[in-house]
Amino acid sequence: AGVVVEDTEASVRLAGCCTPVPPDELTGFVVRGGAVTVHRRACRAVAAMREIGRAPVEARWEDAEGREPEAGCRVTLVAESFGRPHLLADLTEAIATADAAIVSATVEPPSEQRVRHTYTLRLPDAAGLPALMRAMRDVAGV
Incomplete structure (x- = not known):
């Protein structure tokens, strides 16, 4: 299973601060170099990024065939x-x-x-x- 970030070809990495796992709800932020770091929506870093005016990008879980992930x-x-x-x-x-x-x-x-x-x-x-x-x-x- 992977993460899909809409409207970007940038590299994606999971945030170490909240370590999202399926089925957590996700959001991402563009970081230096154009990569996207993906967080759990409830992560404190998400609130901090929004407070400083950083725009979130939509992210979701996806399995290898491009479908929503199975349970687990x-x-x-x-x-x-x-x-x-x-x-x-x-x-x-x-x-x-x-x-x-x-x-x-x-x-x-x-x-x-x-x-x-x-x-x-x-x-x-x-x-x-x-x-x-x-x-x-x-x-x-x-």
Whole structure:
């Protein structure tokens, strides 16, 4: 799924301040270099941009075929932990228990007894993200 900004060929990036995910309502602003930064409509930065007179541009979610996205959202999470036996199994169990599907996973080799896991996941909806993150944090050593 991607973001469509009407009437522009400019590059588009998601704002780091509010990290929008489907099905959040979106708005964007043209930034230096002509790129468009897309925010959640409720983001504090949106209010600040409007206060200084910046004109918003329309933005919406779109899937790969150009349709509105299906229900669900895709997120990438990074977990850092102390290395221990069964850690990967415990993390994947926490992910499955939170009704998330693993799209891809990478586990970096331990460095000073710390392990870094990167998961790209599909959730039924963005509302489940806080519970998923809590479940992952509750795994011993994470």
